[in-house]
Amino acid sequence: MGADMGWVHRLKERLPKALYELMELAYSWIAYRKLLAAAREFQPDVIYERYNLYLLSGAMLKRKLKIPFLLEVNAPLVFERSQHSGGLSLRGLAKWAERRAWRSADFVLPVTNVLAEHVAAYDVPAERIQVIPNGINKAHFAIAPAAAQAKADLGLSDKLVLGFTGFVRDWHGVDRVINWMASAAAPRHVHLLMVGDGPERAALEAQASRLGLSERVRFTGVVHRDEVPSYVAAFDIALQPAVVPYASPLKLMEYLALGKAVIAPNSPNLREVLTDGTNAWLFDASEPLKFEAGLSSLCNDAELRHKLEAGALATIDRLELTWLSNAKRVVALAQRSAVADAPI
Template identity: 60%
Template sequence: MKILYHHRTRSKDGQYVHIEEMIDALRKQGHEVIIVAPPSAESEAFGADAGLVAWLKRHLPKWFYELMELAYSLVAYRRLSRAVRLHRPDCLYERYNLFLPAGIWLKRRYKLPMLLEVNAPIFEERARYDGLSLKRLARWSQGYAWRNADYVLPVTQVLGDIVASYGVARERIVVIPNGINEERFAEAPDAQSAKAALGLQNKLVLGFTGFVRDWHGLDKVIDLIAQDPPASSRHLLVVGDGPVRAALEQQARDQNISQRVTFTGIVGRDDVARYVAAFDIALQPAVVAYASPLKLFEYLALGKAIVGPAQPNLMEILTDGHNAVLFDPDHSHGLPQAISRLCGDAALRQEIGDNARKTIAAQKLTWQGNAARAIGLFKNMRHA
């Protein structure tokens, strides 16, 4: 099958991972993928922002930047139309973004079957965190895209419910969570070797990967470790960076446990597995209510004992006492109590980790599986 893949993402972050893995999975299954997108971020280091675009967003008036986003759809439509005439694709796969109706215009003009992957309700997200000036236009653009795609592919059922609230029929909403590239994690070292490589021999490693934000709750983990006696083996390993790293490092210094907390900074994608392999307990201390966090699938694939909040989007994948220990996110002591429970029970850690690893195959949580589901939807539309 010949697939036209359209996105408007330049940041080299979790979005980039999803895009690259999905394209790679489609190609490995023998499909031709034609990409229409802004200039590539290939030359940027992993974790880099969108460069000039990010600068414009920070410095231009919001209303002007939002009109520029919408105007980009004209550019995108011309590029998409050119790709259709040149390659004659069978279908269109688009990663949803706000103020981006170009894919819908193309679908209607050329009668292409279209899947729209949705990773977040971007209107609600930006209205809450960044602020939007042209709110009515923004909300219209989101609903227009969601209602006019053949199928909408949200990453969680929670997000699917938001999509449905815009008037999208349930039968056109197909939940496809994020996944894992099994090849990328197949050669990860065993836990003891991974710890030795990091100088963490004989440590009970509490690990976190990703962009560190204040609402992640890692300050509570540092407080927990600070209550331990000096000879305790508990160690916090944070694989990533973020705006609160300096504050957390200062917190550790203030409590005289800086030697028991390690921040790696940004780590390349190919190196993540060898760090996560060193975890005894993998932390997902907080998560956006509708998200499908990439780190969760990495934790599962490497068979880690996961601690996470008992909220609906995570509970689509995790079951308390089976493949994770879940805590009440509204309880101030929930996270430290869940961590302490696992720290004190090696057998439980092993059981949870074993079940975590089995979850990937049981729920088909791989990029290859996701690509196959997308192709299945395209084929159904062609034969309808």
């Protein structure tokens, strides 16, 4: 949860950045040897890997075994790591590794069309780029209680519940929600339910205390995965206050699966799933106070919330945003690759 992760974390803190990055690349050989041993026993038909920077073991195994290699991409990690965590020391090497991994795959599977543009920029042919958004397990969320029961279980029956799930960081903008709750625009019965934890928790709790909102802001801390649907079911308004421009947020899929009125930035990657006024309230993140105005509108318009709830609930089936649908697409792509690679 962002804390000390043991000896690897300590090693990273002590080594020169360039040396650590070289060690990341060198680990590809160790991972390759382990994968090769496993593959000789398991005899796979396809390699499916989630992309990580400097990890080339999947590409190496494809070259050795000559079987299809599908690569899931959740972020352009050269770009992302250049912006965060002190940046990259060996940026040229990192770009080479990213290009090598992406171009080695039979199919690259970015989670949004925006991310697909990053992949295409490395000269990956368009026919080998297949966008597959993140999804949900419908059965997992089918067990969630009705909203009224979920609220009652949490002692929130008389509250209008704003909810957020996941690992909260400063860029998520939850501090804006708390400031808005302290304003005259916010109804007095609004309650903020934060399902999860993260490095920003202490600051947000301190902010709520300063503003006299401690009784109206609740953090659950880390909860078991099986408990998440019961918490999300209690939301009246589901919060996606900010998003990185290429992401396919898992929390968003969960909000939609439970038919919640979503408020989110009007960004291209989210518009691949969300339509303003149909299954979400989309605000212009570049304009001050548009998010807060959206919160006020949603809180004061129950009819609008119900409309967005219905639209959200229909979105999962309409766009087939489930892991089962994703798995079927992956299998079909693997079969296409196997046919293409078959000897004549």
